Amino acid sequence: MSLTVQAPARLSWLHRHPLLAFFAWFFTVGQAFALAPHFVHTGLPDQVWIIGASLVGLLLPNLVITRLVDGPDALKRMVRSFVDWRHGPRWYLLAVLVVPVVATALAYLFLGVPADVPLSTLAGVIVVQFALNMFPNNWAEEGTWSGFIQARIQKRHGAAWGAVITAQLFTLQHISLVLGGPLMMGVLLMVFLSVMAIGYRFLTGYLWNRTGSLLLAGLVHATANTVATGSGFGDGGVLRHLYPGSMLATMIHLVAAMLVGLAILLLTRGRLGLRRTT
Template structure:
């Protein structure tokens, strides 16, 4: 789908997507808070019912292309290396974590089960349309805010709701800026974007709760660097 088509068609699909994703996320992710149930099945329910299903239905004329983008490697192929390594390596170096304990098996399973399809919705559908309509940085920020809004009930798990929301927004903006940049550099490969998201999540296990703030700061910082590179190139 060309940028001009996205610009003409972006507003209404984004509103419809939001109208579906928000209530599905709020209802499903709130159930474990009150029913003492594990949250993981409800995260999967939110993913496939609230994100993937509306994405597929709203992109029916071009859903085949979106699915191809989802599994297609980036061009150039070596971009998979920084996509996989940037967040865990920089975070590990700053915290002194043992990078040999990084869970690549967990990354692969998370990528195949969750993050590929999550980014098909967030990056391939929402962020591309928001970027085409509002620009790279505003579109990335808007996508991060929508992501936070859909997952808002997760902020109530544990203590410090305001802190949890702030962390979701800050790290989300950094992640979206980084993902938006790799979407450009990798020529639309969602596989690379899902890998970034999967390694971001897995880095939390690498450093543990005590150093998790470093992971968030690193993600935000990498996002700002990526934004500088993308906007500088666009300026030229």
């Protein structure tokens, strides 16, 4: 009898503060993985540790807290949303093509005619980099940021402000990527990302609110990385090959996502597809 009474008491704090519990784990254990290459030399590519941060720091607490706070049915819904593919072609066009097309157009506008790279090489880059982005990393990463974090924040603050708040937390996740360089450059890059991430989270929030598919959210993240920075393995994404040596080419997908997200915000009048509830 005492166990029946005490178990809910031990979980009461978690029920009241699921996001706080999540970030207590993510910004300690999760970031320990991401920061490990700066302190431990194992010979492994840095991206291996980033994948560890996504799986152990993001996906694991997402599933555990969802189960403990919302129950087994909520966990089943969460898992199903990761493989929810039954949506019309327009959603796949939005998830897969819009940001890469806008990013490529911006690169052509600001950087001019790209280098002459064989189509077979570009096709190989797309296939390999997309696979390395999506399956070990961005699927789990975006499934947590969209389906757990942003979904909870927008319940309290609304869709638009939920995206803005989530964008700042999302930016902090990437602090390991700027360590080791000049301090001022790192600060400027983090500020830039914190602004650009707002539009990106408008886009992912809209997809989540309208479809409930974390597969589509993962596709947005993976294709955006594929067109620019790449997966962290190999020589980078498509624009890195087309504009070798250009820093703008590795970051222009962020500008593209910002523009697409702002357009969605305006078209949905700030609702981002979130339906009104009584």
